[in-house]
Amino acid sequence: MIVVIDYGMGNLASVQKVIKSLKKEVKITCDKKEIQKASLIVLPGVGSFEQGMKNLNDLGLVDLLYQEVIQNKKPFLGICLGMQLIMEKGSEPNECNGLGWIKGRVVPIVNSRLPVPHLGWNNTYKHKEENQGDTLLNNFYFIHSFHVLPEEAVECTYVDYEFRMVASIEKENIFATQFHPEKSQNAGLLLLKNYIESYA
Amino acid sequence: MLKVRLIPVMTFNGVSLVKTKQFTNARTVGNPIQVARVYNSRNVDELVFVDIKATEQGRKINLPLVKKVIDECFMPVTIGGGIRTFEDINDLLGIGADKVLIKSKALQNPEFIVKAVEYFGSQCISIAVDVIVKDREYLIHQKNDEKVLMKTFIEKMHQCNVGEFVVNSVVCDGMMNGFDKILYQNVSQITTKPIVAVGGAGVPSHFTELVQTNYNGALAASSIYHFTQYTPQEVKKNIE
Numbered sequence: 487m488i489v490v491i492d493y494g495m496g497n498l499a500s501v502q503k504v505i506k507s508l509k510k511e512v513k514i515t516c517d518k519k520e521i522q523k524a525s526l527i528v529l530p531g532v533g534s535f536e537q538g539m540k541n542l543n544d545l546g547l548v549d550l551l552y553q554e555v556i557q558n559k560k561p562f563l564g565i566c567l568g569m570q571l572i573m574e575k576g577s578e579p580n581e582c583n584g585l586g587w588i589k590g591r592v593v594p595i596v597n598s599r600l601p602v603p604h605l606g607w608n609n610t611y612k613h614k615e616e617n618q619g620d621t622l623l624n625n626f627y628f629i630h631s632f633h634v635l636p637e638e639a640v641e642c643t644y645v646d647y648e649f650r651m652v653a654s655i656e657k658e659n660i661f662a663t664q665f666h667p668e669k670s671q672n673a674g675l676l677l678l679k680n681y682i683e684s685y686a
Numbered sequence: 687m688l689k690v691r692l693i694p695v696m697t698f699n700g701v702s703l704v705k706t707k708q709f710t711n712a713r714t715v716g717n718p719i720q721v722a723r724v725y726n727s728r729n730v731d732e733l734v735f736v737d738i739k740a741t742e743q744g745r746k747i748n749l750p751l752v753k754k755v756i757d758e759c760f761m762p763v764t765i766g767g768g769i770r771t772f773e774d775i776n777d778l779l780g781i782g783a784d785k786v787l788i789k790s791k792a793l794q795n796p797e798f799i800v801k802a803v804e805y806f807g808s809q810c811i812s813i814a815v816d817v818i819v820k821d822r823e824y825l826i827h828q829k830n831d832e833k834v835l836m837k838t839f840i841e842k843m844h845q846c847n848v849g850e851f852v853v854n855s856v857v858c859d860g861m862m863n864g865f866d867k868i869l870y871q872n873v874s875q876i877t878t879k880p881i882v883a884v885g886g887a888g889v890p891s892h893f894t895e896l897v898q899t900n901y902n903g904a905l906a907a908s909s910i911y912h913f914t915q916y917t918p919q920e921v922k923k924n925i926e
Contacts, residue, residue: 496807
């Protein structure tokens with residue numbers, strides 16, 4: 487069973503909808519026992535970093551998630567705020583600690599010429615140069631005002647918005663995306679299908 | 687870099703999908719769930735669904751129906767119509783809406799918008815700006831004849847830190863003669879927030895013409911997708 491963590495941060499219904507469309511069993515919950523039983527933990531989320539950490543703390547989920555994801559190596563998928571929270575430190579609106587599973591910080595997008603948030607569809611790529619291949623498969627929907635700066639060697643994909651930002655992170659059993667695969671039409675559905683079918 | 691967002695708009699009257707001309711003469715164009723399914727299969731970038739009669743008729747939006755529309759969509763969805771309370775916003779976000787589109791309440795009570803932005807986050811609060819032209823000025827279209835300058839309204843909403851403006855030209859609505867390019871140049875000078883242009887698209891070149899004015903917002907339309915052979919994919923190809 488796949489568990490989507492309910493911690494009062496935004497749109498959980500669309501993640502659930504996609505997982506259901508893949509004919510997988512999914513539960514939206516903050517119940518510790520259910521989270522321990524899960525084969526895959528999904529942490530979505532929209533909103534501020536500080537509020538997100540506060541909610542996880544209030545629900546007593548910080549230690550439990552550490553146990554399940556870091557110690558037991560359970561597959562973990564973070565989306566948007568769910569990706570930012572796994573870093574060590576956030577700054578939205580005030581400096582505060584994150585889950586700290588990956589070394590690095592979350593910082594505001596500072597862009598003099600282009601609007602913030604970075605909102606809309608953009609291509610992701612793996613290496614230095616933008617992937618010239620099948621653009622349909624790496625065209626994702628983004629909406630965020632902060633971005634992550636990993637300070638350890640992790641597998642990343644990137645996105646350009648005047649400068650280069652991290653679009654996704656992969657480290658052992660952790661996979662996290664800044665974009666919203668659940669809202670990215672065929673490209674997102676394919677990504678989630680491949681990921682979920684390999685784990686759950 | 688970001689791509690131009692193409693957004694079909696669905697206007698609903700409480701019974702079926704309709705398409706207006708200059709905000710009157712609503713003509714029935716189909717069933718919202720079927721139409722949403724088609725747009726989803728065409729891989730559109732976002733979808734806007736508005737119950738254009740909810741506020742006027744003093745009723746709430748039909749949540750079970752809207753949920754069915756949202757369930758068809760694997761892209762961001764904006765829902766508007768008759769939103770007056772936090773509960774209304776919460777209900778819509780709860781069934782999977784990504785943004786809510788608010789107009790009347792924003793005009794009556796900007797303080798409500800300030801609080802909604804604080805509570806729900808600016809990314810999900812969109813403001814509908816329906817624009818008319820009178821004595822060479824852009825004004826907000828209202829049922830009562832109170833004069834509100836578009837500039838004043840957008841500036842005020844910008845200060846409330848809303849997420850996006852959906853700017854609809856009443857004169858161009860449903861006429862399929864092209865967008866009001868000067869209107870969007872004007873709006874771009876008033877706010878740096880994301881803008882969605884609606885009203886007037888009839889052929890793919892209308893979108894291209896607006897993009898060529900250095901407009902960098904999103905492009906929404908309705909009639910072209912209901913009444914012509916052009917699909918969002920063809921329009922997108924034309925822009926690229």
